[in-house]
Amino acid sequence: MQQFFDYSDEVKLAIQDSRPLLALESTLITHGLPSPINLETAVAIEKIAREHGVTPATIAIVEGKIKIGLSAEELKTIANDKQVAKASVRDIPFIISKKLSAGTTVAATLFCASYAGIKVFATGGIGGVHRGDDQDISADLIELSKTSIAVVCAGAKAILDLPKTLEFLETHSIPIVGYRTDTLPAFYTSETEYKLPARVDDITSIVNILRIHWQLGMTSGVLIANPISLNDEISSDIIEHAIVGALQKAKKKQINGKAITPFLLNEVAIVTKGKSLQANINLIKNNVRLGAMLARQLSNE
Ligand code: PSU
Ligand code: MN
Numbered sequence: 001m002q003q004f005f006d007y008s009d010e011v012k013l014a015i016q017d018s019r020p021l022l023a024l025e026s027t028l029i030t031h032g033l034p035s036p037i038n039l040e041t042a043v044a045i046e047k048i049a050r051e052h053g054v055t056p057a058t059i060a061i062v063e064g065k066i067k068i069g070l071s072a073e074e075l076k077t078i079a080n081d082k083q084v085a086k087a088s089v090r091d092i093p094f095i096i097s098k099k100l101s102a103g104t105t106v107a108a109t110l111f112c113a114s115y116a117g118i119k120v121f122a123t124g125g126i127g128g129v130h131r132g133d134d135q136d137i138s139a140d141l142i143e144l145s146k147t148s149i150a151v152v153c154a155g156a157k158a159i160l161d162l163p164k165t166l167e168f169l170e171t172h173s174i175p176i177v178g179y180r181t182d183t184l185p186a187f188y189t190s191e192t193e194y195k196l197p198a199r200v201d202d203i204t205s206i207v208n209i210l211r212i213h214w215q216l217g218m219t220s221g222v223l224i225a226n227p228i229s230l231n232d233e234i235s236s237d238i239i240e241h242a243i244v245g246a247l248q249k250a251k252k253k254q255i256n257g258k259a260i261t262p263f264l265l266n267e268v269a270i271v272t273k274g275k276s277l278q279a280n281i282n283l284i285k286n287n288v289r290l291g292a293m294l295a296r297q298l299s300n301e
Helices: 009-016 027-032 036-050 072-080 088-096 106-115 140-146 162-171 203-213 236-252 257-271 274-297
Strands: 005-009 021-024 057-064 063-069 085-087 102-103 121-122 132-139 152-153 176-179 198-200 222-225
Touching: 005 009, 009 021, 009 057, 009 222, 021 036, 021 106, 021 274, 027 057, 027 072, 027 085, 027 102, 027 257, 036 057, 036 274, 057 072, 057 088, 057 106, 057 236, 057 257, 063 088, 063 106, 085 088, 085 257, 088 140, 102 198, 106 121, 106 140, 106 152, 106 222, 121 274, 132 140, 140 162, 152 274, 198 203, 203 274, 236 257, 236 274, 257 274
Parallel strands: 005 063, 021 057, 021 121, 085 102, 121 152, 152 222, 176 198, 176 222
Antiparallel strands: 057 063, 057 102
16 A cells, blocks of 8 residues: 555654654645635645644645645645645545546545554544535545544534534544534534533643543544634624525536535635635634644653
C-alpha cells in the first residue's frame, strides 16, 4: 500500500521525531471555498497548527499520489486548478489509476490519515444524512464508524438532517462529545435544540476520553463538536431561509450525488452575501486551534 503514498518532508521529519501531527482535509479547499480565499484559508490553518507546535498534514491526491502533507506549490495547484476532483473513499482507486488530482473529503481523509497513523483531524463540518433524502448519507459517517481517529468539527452542516445524523452516530457507536456545549452545533450556529450525549469543558477531559476509547480497543472515530464562536455565528433564521431556498433550487436543477454539498454551500454564500463564507473560515480556524491543542496534549503523555 505504501507505493500509493507520498509524505511531505515536514511530515516525514515529524514522524521521525515523534512530534504531533494534525490531519487536514482538502475538499474544503477544492470544493468548499471559492478562490482565492480557499488557498488563503489552507495556508492560514497550516500556520495555526505550526504556531501550536503541531505539524499540519493536509491530505489530497496529486497526480495519482496520496499526499500526506502538501508542499506550498502543491497546495496552490489544488486550490487553483478547476479540474481537481472531489474524492470520497470509493473514488480513490479511480483517481490514482488515472493519475488525477483530487481534494479528499472527510471520509477519504480519514482513510488516508489512518494509514499514516495520524490520530487527530480537524475540519469544518462533517457530512451527514441529507434533508428529505434518507438514502443520501455521507460516506463521512460510514468512515467515521470504522476509523479510530479524533475528529474536531463544528457539528454537522445545517444543510443536513441533524436529528437523523445524530441517530446514525448513535447506531454506529460513534461517540460525539460537545466541547463547552450541551447541544449539537450546526456549523453556522453555535447551538441547536438537539442534545448531545456528552459534554466536556477542557482539553484534558477530551484526552482522557480518547485514551480510554483507544485502550478499550474501540475502532470507531470520536467526534468533538466545537461550536462556532458567538461573534462569528449567523442567526439560525437567516441560515434556515437561505438553506430552504438552496434546497429548492437544487431539486429543480436535479443536482445530486457529490455535487449537492458544494452546490448548497455556494448558494448559502450567495444568499447571505458572503457572511456564511466568513463564518465558514472562522469556524475552520477555530477547529484547527482546538485540534492542534489536542494533538499536542496527546503527544505529551
Ligand atoms: N464542510 C464545508 N465545506 C466542505 C465540506 C464540508 O464547509 O467542502 C466537504 C467535506 O470535505 C465533507 C464533504 O467531507 O463536504 C461531504 O460531502 P458529501 O456530503 O458529498 O459526502
Ligand atoms: Mn451524498
